[in-house]
Amino acid sequence: MICCWRAAFWQWRMPSWPWRAPVPIVPACRSRKRSISCSARRTPAMTVMLWRPCFMSPKIGRNGFPGRCRITVAHKHAGRVLSRPPPASGAPVVKMPMIRSRVPGLIWPGLPGPYGDAHLALLWQLERSQWWRADVLHAHQLRQLAVVLAHAAKNVPFYRAKLAGMDLAACATSEGWAGLPILTRSDIQAAGAQLRAEAIPREHGRFHEIQTSGSTGKPIRAFGSDITSFFWNVLTLRGHLWHKHDFSGKLASIRVFDEGVGSPPKGMSVPAWGHATDVAWITGPGALLNLATASVSQQAEWLQREAPDYLLTHPSNLAALVREMGPRPAVLPNLREVWTIAESLDANVRRFVEEEWQLRVVDTYSSRECGYLATQCPMSDHYHVHSESVLVEVLDDAGQPVKPGEVGRVLISTLHNYATPLLRYEIGDYAEVGAPCPCGRGLPTLSRIVGRQRNMLTLPDGEKRWPRCGYDQFMDIVPVRQLRLVQRSLHTIDAEIVTERPLTESESAALVGIIHEALGHPFEIRLDYVAEIPRGPGGKFEEFLSAIDRASESTET
Structure with missing residues (x-):
């Protein structure tokens, strides 16, 4: 079986790790996850699962290997050239992290088990779909959204009323999508439980509650599933691979944790970077410090003791740390890169930190209710939208898409949240649309996340x-x-x-x-x-x- 799948990968011209270029001829896989209409499939340790995204769930033996399954050509783009090749300097070269084997007695090559297989499978697809042309990506998004619309109209009371009498097939087109009503924060608050699906496919797993932080004092409440958590993990992994992270290093996180977690001055030591990486890969240790209770001076002392290779924190906190600690080489000689989360990263803060610490600041754009939205490109300061997970629209005050270089309000449509579908959801952010990225990726770009309406x-x-x-x-x-x-x-x-x-x-x-x-x-x-x-x-x-x-x-x- 392993040899059969290896032969299949070779026929598809799967490049060896690291992946430098897209696979131009795209076979389609039959999804075994109901209500996810796109391609996917799991193979022994490298899987072919889930872009658009689909899960193929072959019969699983007790040893964790798939049973017999076949690849099918299931969509109109199969066999066509879907992407433009990236430049020779395109995807960064990364050292392959060690696979965490879940099979007793097997250390190398590692077999991560079905759940880890699934993560590698989706990564396999994302490494290719990122190079597709923008129009091809959008066509697949609309195919997936057609299935989401049908589910919402049938199983979500709010959408059952909202979409009554509408031609759902016509809505899931480039022209028809703009005719769908915009979902506002007030709509979500007023709808309450009416936005929760009465049923989701069994394969999507368990419900879990999502509550936003509520900076205005009015948080919103939504629900996710095991599938939404799965996508969060895999898009986290995509960011690590884009930026060539050395998984053997130490990752320090200074952010808000639950009470009692990472309390100063000692913080908390953990054996790995986190769940997203731990499912499939062996990493170095992690260190946690609670931003809610640690002063800047305590953070500075803690960082010097921990001597991390990577740091994750909020932009405003990072600026305070740089002012407190001074030039990096003298105080944090091991630090290679800083990731910022949760707040808008101002260009002045980025420049200040990069000049003082002489390293790159990488920003991410996410929300609790919608997941990872975009991650900074490894070759530029552009943010690449994760089109395999969300459809992002940036509109002007008249509701028309803005052009590159213009700022507009951000609308998000989640492609895989069947627990609380969020369709054309006005998240409250403003962003500037970017031009096509010189890296060659077809993923849409945002040149900056400007802020929220309350910051105007x-x-x-x-x-x-x-x-x-x-x-x-x-x-x-x-x-x-x-x-x-x-x-x-x-x-x-x-x-x-x-x-x-x-x-x-x-x-x-x-x-x-x-x-x-x-x-x-x-x-x-x-x-x-x-x-x-x-x-x-x-x-x-x-x-x-x-x-x-x-x-x-x-x-x-």
């Missing part, structure tokens, strides 16, 4: 714009530990400041001048010295908040 500045004439706080410039005036601007009215901005000492009159005037330049208008700036600016739910810190028109705010992640 309103000028006295009613015009709205995105403020640029310029945190690095504040440091040229006085050591500012924290600073947040809060717009109280059309004419007044409160500047909440945490400093080691009060500013002199000249320093205050200089700071106000920088704020005026960043905001593009001579607002009345009121300096408010505070002992600390607490983080919001989920450990998030926002440098600018608008107290104007709070009723218009959208969802939190």
Whole structure:
């Protein structure tokens, strides 16, 4: 059986690890997961599962190997050239991590067992689909969304009423999709349990509750399944592989954990990086520190003790750490890369950190209710949308798609959440659409995640714009530990400041001048010295908040 599958892979011209190029001739696999209409299949240790995505569930023997199964050509794109080859410098070369074998007595080559097989199977597909043309990716998204629509109309009370009388087949087209009503945060809150599916296919596994952090004090409640968790794990793995992470290194995470987990000053040591990697691969150790209870000085001391190879934290916390610790080589000589999560990464913060620590900052875009949305490209600062998991639309105020270089509001449609389907969900973020990436991937790009509606500045004439706080410039005036601007009215901005000492009159005037330049208008700036600016739910810190028109705010992640 192993030799048969090996021969099949060779016929498909599967390149050896690392994968440098797409496979241009794409065979289709028959999905054995009901309600997931795309391709997929599991093989012994490298699997062919799940793009579009499909699971093939052959008969599994007691030893974890699949029984007899066959590959079928099941869609109109099979046999066609679906992608343009990437440049020679395209996909990065990565050292193959060691497989964690789940079969007693077998260490190498490792056999990760059915669940690990499934992760490798989806990765096998994603390594190819990322190079497909944008139109091919979109065609597969619409095929999957047609199945999701049918499920929602039948099994979800909210959509049963919303979609009544609509031609679902026509909706699942490029022209018809824009005619579907937009789902707002208020809709989700009002619908409550009506958005939960009455039934999902047995193969999708268990329900679990998802609750957003609720930065505005109004969290939303949704549900996911084992399938949504599975996609979260695999897209995490995609990010690791894109950025050539050495799985033998140590990963330190400074983020909000449950009470009692990673408490300072010692934090918590764990044997591996986390569940996403542990299902199939052997990694180095991990270290956890709770952002909710650890001060910046405690974090700095902890990082020096742990000496990690990789660090994961929030952008605002990262900037505070850099200011606290100084140049990296002297304090964290082993650190290779920093990943940021949960908040918008401002270009000034990115530049400040990369200049001070002389390493790359990699950002991710995700939400609790929708999963991983986009990850920064390994060759540029663009974010690649994970089109195999979500359909992302960026629209202007008239509801039309914006062009590259323009900013619009973000709508998300989840492709695989049958527990709470979120279709054309206005998540509350604004993003700038990017041009096709020079890396050669066909995945759509976002050039930046601008922020949320509550982070928009309103000028006295009613015009709205995105403020640029310029945190690095504040440091040229006085050591500012924290600073947040809060717009109280059309004419007044409160500047909440945490400093080691009060500013002199000249320093205050200089700071106000920088704020005026960043905001593009001579607002009345009121300096408010505070002992600390607490983080919001989920450990998030926002440098600018608008107290104007709070009723218009959208969802939190």
